[in-house]
Each structure stands twice: as structure tokens, then as C-alpha cells.
Amino acid sequence: MRKKWTIVCIMFLALVIIVIGCQKRQSTKEEVYKDFQKQISDMNYYSCKAEVEVVGNKSPHNYVLIHTYKKTDNYKLEVISPKHLKGKSIEYQGDKILVKNPKISDVVELPNTGKNNQYLFVGDFIKNYLQNEEMKVKLSKGHLVLETFIPGDNKYFNKQVLYVNADTKKS
Secondary structure, eight states: OHHHHHHHHHHHHHHHHHHHHHSOOOOOHHHHHHHHHHHHHTOSEEEEEEEEEEOOSSOOEEEEEEEEEETTTEEEEEEEESGGGTTOEEEEETTEEEEEEGGGTEEEEEEOOSOOOOOOSHHHHHHHHHHOSSEEEEEETTEEEEEEEOSSSOTTSOEEEEEEETTTOOO
């Protein structure tokens, strides 16, 4: 009888060890950040859906945009919503900027002069994040939350926040 209980206890203990050993370990914020940073440095192209909230002195405005980036220096923003702006786009192509309005088949080409701090693209976020001393990193609800402050004294345009999925390491 004692031998039977010993075998049952050993089997139960082995089962517990197997179950605990097979569980996926929660990534630390440092591991998630390191993996994400490697993906960013190897990136040649990305496209994402961005939800942008612009908070001004009257009321906040929400926009949904498609961001597209192609190495080197080719950025595109296309509006999905609000409905009255849908389809309009701005494309930065090195030394020129293309503003398109497909509803009236209009394309305006402008010279890309001066310093363009878009602050809406992941690449610009990472560049600003790495150069900035004021930054926050936290792990919250399965996301690595990276927050950095935009240089300057504009109270309406002062920070960037990027959420990275802790499991997939994708923003």
C-alpha cells in the first residue's frame, strides 16, 4: 500500500513539474524592448493603421490613417477617417512632398525644404525616443508602453506614445 502511494505521489509531482515547465514565461519589459529595437533596426518597410487623437484648445479630433514607410525617406499618410477627408494623402519622397486629393483628381507637388519633424511615424518615434533623456517604459496589459516627450514648448504637441504587443513584439 505504501509503495502504491509513493508511485501516485511521484506521478503527481512529475505532472505538476511538466505543467509548470511547459507554461510560457511572461517577458520582461527589457526583453520586449530589446526584441522590438532589433526589429526596428532591421526594418526596410512597414505599413500600419494609426489612430491619432489631436487635442487642441477646443475639442479633441480623432483621425484614422494608414502609415507607410519605405527605406529611405519615403513616408506616406493616407486618411481613412473622418469620412470627409477619406482618401486624401501626403507623401514625403526625399526632396519633394506630394499632396493628393483623389475626389477631385488633384495632386500638388511641393519642395521638401527645411526640417520635417513628422513625429507621426514609428521611425521618427524611435529616433526621438533614443535621443531623448525624458522617457518612460512600462509593461501594461500585455503591451510595452514607450512614451517620450517631443522637444519644444508646444503644449498641444508634446509627447509620443507607442504600444508594442509584448507577445508578438509588434506595434
